Every structure is written in structure tokens, then in C-alpha cells.
Amino acid sequence: MSFKFGTIFITHVFGESHGTCVGAVVEGCPAGLTLEERDVQEELDKRRPGKGPYVTPRNEMDTVAIESGTYRGVTTGAPILMRIKNKDVDDSVYERFTQTPRPGHADLTARAKYHGHHDHRGGGIFSGRMTAALVMAGAVAKKVLAMHGITVHAHLVQMGNVRVRDDLSDEEIKERPYTNPFHCADEGAITPMRETLERAMAARDSVGARIECRVCNMPMGIGEPFFDSVESVVSHAIFSVPGVKGISFGCGFDAVTMQGSECNDPYVVRGGRIVTEKNDAGGVLGGLTNGMPIVFDVALKPTPSIGREQRTVDLATMEETTMTIEGRHDPCIGIRAVPVIEHVTAVAMADLVRRASL
Template sequence: YERMRFLMRPGHSDWGYFVKEGGFNDYRGGGHSSGRLTAPLVFAGAICKQVLLSKGISVGAHIAEIGGVKDRRFNPVAPELDKVNRDGTLEESAWTAMREEVLRAAEKGDSVGGVIECAVVGIPAGVGDPFFDSLESRLAHMVFSVPAVKGIQFGKGYELAEMNGSKANDPFRVVDGRVVTSTNNNGGILGGITTGMPVIFDAAIKPTSSIFTEQDTVDVSTMQNAKLQVKGRHDPCIAVRAAVVIEAAASIAVLDAVL
């Protein structure tokens, strides 16, 4: 990494940290933005997940998309958390196609991003607060601590902007003495507070920044334009590893909210 100390890697956080820390930033690996730092997050999330299970709340995630190749989605009303296979998808065929997409990018010296879908099942209605501590805010705050996450949406997310209210609204009804909704377009949260339906959100993972394709950059030691071609071992897709991390982040945020 020494040769890249002053070469700002496109897509990495090098430049921002270099300025913020006056050149004393840790440039090795990803520094403060390294995926390695998700290890303690997963450890903490695993503990939180066990506590949540004791309260009847389950958290699960799967790889919903990689490089445009899509897996089927969770049932928004009754997510099938137990159907996620060992590769992290709901459909084996989806994983096969995703793997091929990742390998194609790797052969070109490039990388691909993806989407992780996460669901929280069994969380009661009334969890969350208005304004700054809405459950969406808490989840987003935690999920954005995961390196490479560039977006989050709840339920139908941006699709809601294209819908009429008659389609976007989730009609209420009583089933076995419980208030539920027949659809879950809003991802189980309204006004920042849970409705009692599954909380469902997507996290967008950007393509791995370290790629073997030559890129334009600057050498801040000389303040000259430069070229950079990253060497070494780098994953062509970090979304493959991200489902368990997003699951852990969600578990931490949800447990904090329900206690």
C-alpha cells in the first residue's frame, strides 16, 4: 500500500480522510472504511439477534440483486426468512446467474454492486419515535455505518413516488384479533413508528472501489494528475458478503429501539 499513500483511489474515502486528518489517515486497506471493520459489527449483531429471538423478533436478509441480476423478493406480508439458502439467495438459479455476473466483471478487471433486502419479523406495533428517532432513522444510521452502503429504502421506497395513494396505502383489517395490513408497501413503518407488520428495507451496495482497470487520479504529494492501477487481491463484488452485515446492523438498531 505504500506506493498508493499519496495516490487517491477513485471510489475510496482516501481524499476525504486525507483532508480531515491532515495526511495522517490510515491509507492501508480501506482505513476507517475497510470492510474488515464489519467483523465486530457482525459479532455484536449476532448477540443482539439472539436477544431479539427471545422476544419473538427475527431478522433475516438475502442478496436481492447483483449487477442487475435479481433474486425473487421476500413476501412483504410474511417474509420467508427460513428460505434463504447458504449462498444468500432465495432462488438457487439467481445465485448461479449472480456468480456468473461477478466472474464476468472480474475477468475485465472491474467490479459490480448489489442490493441486500432485509426483513424484521415479529416486531410489535408502536416501536419508534417521531422526528429524529424514527425507526427508519435508527436503521439508516446503523446501516450507513457499513462501508459501501450508498442507499436505503423502506418497503416500495422510491416506487411510492410513482403510485397513487389508492395503490400505495396499506389497508387495515383485523385477523385473529390483531390489526394487520393486507399489503406492506410502506415496509412496516408509518410516521417513523412500526405498524406491527414486517419491517422491510433495501440497502444498496456500491461496486468494489479497488479495481484492476487503470483510472485517473491525483498524486497529492506533487499535486499532479496521475494514473492508478490497483494491484493485489480484491473482491470483484462485496455485496456477496454484505447480507450478514446488514442483518447484524439491523439487529443492533432494532434491539436498541425495542428495549
């Protein structure tokens, strides 16, 4: 089992979906940074459930408490413990899943690993609820990155077959995602996304999504080859988010159909700095940052909890059966995953920056 991430900026997560609380402990944060509960709360509110018709109606206030590591609103250098309480829990629908595992969930695999002793309620440690802990840690990580002028921004770029336009400006990506319920920077894509989601909900189904994340103002040369390249560390962190099925940097899998003359990013001088004319590398060469924005896409599967009848197995009788999942679930986990991807990325980058002794 592994509930920690990082080498110097270390994040520990704890809690379960329907336990008493969910939280994070952050080690390696330098002393002297301004950090108050309202700073973390502002970030947590971006992913909080119960905020609209297109996310789970589970109504958790997610009021954060910082219980160590700060004094008078400033970090002390000691481990920072943050937690939120779970209050709006409903265990009644989950008991039967111990005998009839839900397709697309970790019910069966967790049973195999923990021999039936895991907390299955609400998905336990495998629930999207655990991403609240990642956002708390990310709020601290953003403070570390801000010391160096580094910013992280994510936005929804695809829901089902609906895609945002390709010419979004940096300003739109920075300013617009949290002004609408879809965390999308393209205002023209919001209506078709809403229609896509409403069709899925009417069919008691769900849809997948794709999120783009950008890290800006990273200095050149950050990364730890061989096994802790920038892509390796970021990917490791991103795959801790439930529902993630893929990640690609820069031009990603499109590189397969390109020639070297197309894929290579030419070097030019702008304002006395060496930059690249385009950014198909996604800001990383040889596992090291090249000074351009780090750009990557994350694919998320459709929410596995759907109201349609699905086939499964009764573990008591070892016979095939069917099931319908009731409860409170997001029809598209990609919406609330936007701030999660943003903050997990901040956690990964904060560790790489600290390892570079910046």
C-alpha cells in the first residue's frame, strides 16, 4: 500500500469516502509562506459536490481545518495536516456490492487485495471523494510554485464528442474555466456539452471527458532523469486520480503520423531568450523542462456508476446476475476532475522544483 507521493515535497492522504474525514499531510513545505484556511478553502470549493445539476447531489460543505504546520497564518516548516469531515453519507445502497461487484469499480479487485476487510462504503479509498485530499495538498503546492512565478491551469476540452475550439488564448484558459459549471474555457462549447450530458442523464448513463493542463513559467532544466523525468512524475501523480485512463504530452499520439521535420520544435530567440517556435514537445525534452509551457491532456472514463442494468456475478453463488446502481453520482466525472488534475499537477511540480533546490 502507498498513501504518500513525493521525495522532498511529500503528500500523505488519509480517510475514506464514508469514514469520519478525508485529509492530507504535507511535508517539505518551506517555512514562511502565507497559508490560511481560506486559501485552501477557495481551492476546495472548486471541486465540492452538490453545487449544480450536473454533479453528484451529495452535499458536503468540505470546510477545511488546518491542524498543524502553520502559526498565525504562516507555514512553520513542520508537517501541515489538513482535513475535512464527511457528513452527508448514505451507506444503505453499498452493502449489496460486497456480494455483487459493480462493473467498472474496484469492488472485486479490492476484495482480492484486502481479503474482504476494506471499507467498501462509497468506494472507500477508491472513491473520487479522496481527491479532496489531493486538492488540499495542491493548494499548498501552488503556494510553493508561486514563489517562483509558476502557475498551473486546467480546463475541460472535451465531453463525449463535443470539443472546444483549438484557438483558445492563454487568458481564456486562465480566466474562464471556473466561471461556468463545466469548467470549460470555450463559451461556445457549453451548450452542446450541456445537451450531451442531459441526453446521458435521460438514458441513465454517463459520458467520458478530456482535460488539458498547462504549467507556465517553469525554468529550463527541471526534472530528474532517469526514472523521475517530468513526464514520469506527473503521470505517476495523475494516475492517482480515479477514472484516469490516459495521458499525453504535447502532440502526444499524433506524433505517430508526423515526420521528424513536422514534430521537431525549431529554436528561435525572442526577447533575448531561447524558445521554441511551437510546442509539440509539450514543454519537455529528455525528461527535462525546456522553458516552454508544460502541456498535457488527461482522458477520463465515463462514470462507472450508472442507472442502467448491467451484468455482474453473485460471489456467494458464483452465478451470473444483473444489477442496477442507485445512489448519488456524477454523470461526468470530468467536470469536477478539472480542479483535481490542476492540483495534483501542482503537487508533482512542487516536488520537482524542491528537488531542483530552487
